[in-house]
Ligand code: AP5
């Protein structure tokens with residue numbers, strides 16, 4: 132059995148995947164890998180990848196699979212992911228899911244897929260109030276999770292509204308989610324990997340639910356009953 136842990140966080144845009152992944156990183160000692168964050172980094176720095184991704188990203192559409200899969204493969208091979216990773220925003224369709232199975236097969240494959248359940252109207256509220264640190268990507272919400280001061284609590288960076296968080300783009304992101312990503316619910320259910328998380332609960336309660344389902348599946352976190 133492999134000692135690598137691979138989690139896939141599944142759920143609609145704005146369901147809280149990034150927020151929970153950032154809280155979970157330290158407890159599991161493995162990095163969050165957010166494909167959305169990698170694209171935003173490349174957009175900001177106007178790299179070749181950023182230029183390629185821009186038109187898709189701005190419309191809320193999926194960046195082509197070939198590019199995205201290659202990017203994740205390279206990221207998973209980095210040193211900090213030697214004990215596994217928390218995948219946030221990848222996979223987003225069946226082709227990506229099969230590619231991820233291939234990448235992780237020699238390490239025992241995916242361990243668990245927490246699925247964040249949330250009503251669409253709450254999703255829209257979450258997304259419109261979201262602010263993100265331009266420097267370290269920490270996620271805030273104007274009402275539900277405000278920063279203490281003007282800038283980011285962690286690094287003091289400027290907080291901004293994501294380009295794809297405009298109302299017209301949010302609708303398209305939801306459409307793409309239902310059409311292309313939601314079939315993954317069945318895919319992972321059939322593999323016995325899916326666990327439901329109530330996405331409507333406050334941030335801390337969601338984190339407690341996650342830690343509990345991880346412990347129930349023998350995935351040890353700092354702070355779970357299994358850790359010493
Ligand atoms: P990505 O960045 O992955 O966006 P997303 O999947 O649409 O998810 P979000 O980041 O919007 O939501 P989240 O679930 O992380 O919620 P968050 O924690 O921020 O992707 C962006 C784009 O990149 C895509 O549209 C596509 O173009 C491209 N892309 C990315 N991956 C790709 C792939 N695999 N293939 C192809 N293209 C890809 O929370 C939302 C808000 O709610 C925050 O303000 C937060 O503070 C607040 N909040 C969180 N939890 C709670 C809570 N429990 N209670 C109250 N408020 C909360």
Ligand code: MG
Pocket residue numbers: 148149150165167219220
């Ligand atoms: Mg996110």
